[in-house]
Amino acid sequence: MxxxxxxxxxxxxxxxxxxxxxxxxxxxxxxxxxxxxxxxxxxxxxxxxxxxxxxxxxxxxVTTLDVVRSNTFIAEAKGLDVRNVSCPVIGGHSGITILPVISQCSPAVSFPQSYAMVGKLGPLTVLP
Structure with a gap:
């Protein structure tokens, strides 16, 4: 859907x-x-x-799902336990408008400027 x-x-x-x-x-x-x-x-x-x-x-x-997705991607990319990752998200609730605020993540993480994580957040299965 x-x-x-x-x-x-x-x-x-x-x-x-x-x-x-x-x-x-x-x-x-x-x-x-x-x-x-x-x-x-x-x-x-x-x-x-x-x-x-x-x-x-x-x-x-309420867009808690976006935060959960962001935390999960960051944890997977950095080899961290997702339970210990917290990263706020701003923007819309679809595709490329979902924007994790990497500078505010806990623990502090960084990614190369070319790393395109944002586009991965929206296309996942949407549950009705």
Whole structure:
């Protein structure tokens, strides 16, 4: 299943659920974990805006999977135990927009500038 397939299925589900939240619990903190997160969060924000209850401090996109993938790739590349690797990730939640912040990794690691790990994060199997 591609991210486009997921979007077609999940966009209306997110829109309907967020609309219900806007009407029934407008002060709720909403965490979107529905793929593709970088597309469903803006939908949620737009629904909240249309209902006059948007608060950017109460809407979150959860992309823990990206951090897990980043930590795993770094651990494998450096021969480390993944349980001891922590590397924050910024950017979107698809393909080349996922960016591990190598300078902030613990333990400190470095890679040659030509090492293209970023593109490996997105194409993995997407679970519905």
């Amino acid at each position: 591609t991210r486009d397939d997921l979007f077609k299925t999940n966009a209306s589900i997110v829109a309907n659920l967020v609309h219900a939240c806007a009407l029934n619990c407008p002060k709720a903190m909403i965490c979107i974990i529905t793929n593709p997160v970088n597309s469903t969060v803006p939908i949620a924000a737009e629904i909240l805006k249309r209902n006059g209850v948007f608060d950017p401090k109460r809407l979150f996109g």
